[in-house]
Amino acid sequence: MAKKVPQINASSMADISFLLLIFFLVTTSMDVNSGLSRRLPAPVPPDQKVDDMKINKRNLFVVKINSYNQLLVQGQEMSVKQLKAKAKEFIANENEDPNLPVVFTEVIPGLGEVKYTKDHVISVQNDVDTQYQAYLDVQNELVAAYNELREEYSQKRFHRSYSELPEEVQKLVQKVYSQRISEAEPKNYGGK
């Protein structure tokens, strides 16, 4: 007669797994880290002089933030809320305004003929005492301006949301509205 295998007592299994469960419950942190992604320019070799790149004045969009977190956009005082609209107007330059950046008409394979301002530069300059949140607000608004332009373009061209486009097409749209936000080499503006 075959010997009967005694059943394993599994009643403590629940306790063990409870213990593990509680351990993971305590150590878990669900928050996903999110942030504003930026890319820094490559470092300047120490033996090379920092010579200011020659940029046509109409291609340049200067945003200055002072130590009281006030904005000066193209020589004009402004609140952060107005910045996005102003930046969009500058980047797109739909009416080919001679004071706004030069508009190029180019044929990009996959998109056809596109008018865009490929040489524009947005320059953000901040003071040593600028608050971090104020700086981030400005960066955020500028990125938002680009994102909105890309969205509008893909709605107009493909009648679809930018996020729904295939990756290759997104790349092309990114090329049309490529983020050209330069962060100036930190300068000491005298003062205190």
Add this chain to the structure above:
Amino acid sequence: MAKIRRNEKREMPALNTSSLPDIIFMLLFFFMTVTSMKEVSLKVNIHNAQATELTKLEQKSLVRYIYVGTPTDDYRKQYGAETRVQLDDAFAEVGEIENYIVNERSAMAESDQGRMIVSIKADKDTRMGVISDIKQALRRAYALRISYSATQRTSY
């Protein structure tokens, strides 16, 4: 005719708990997969800055953090109330960042080294002087992909 017997004692049947371990295991696996151990114990106060155009940092193994803020109450006596930088578990000077990043990067797998992201977690009241110094240090260390850590803004 049916007879209703009230007096007879009826015992409550034992609850069948044999499926309990399975349920618990299921929960356990869920938490095991979503869990991420707390990275470090913060020694600086950080009130997150807010923004709207956020991207998520998905590959945690590629991300290194730099914490910037004023020391917490426990450390205030020792380190003062000025803004300080924390790397991993210890306070650090801005000058140490470059070395830290280079070391961390060389410890990564070779294929990941170019994809390293440095997340700057700074208190929203930090002055930009410190942040600019950190940015310069990161440039020198060739850690060019950065992320300004922020939480989603719900209202202006």
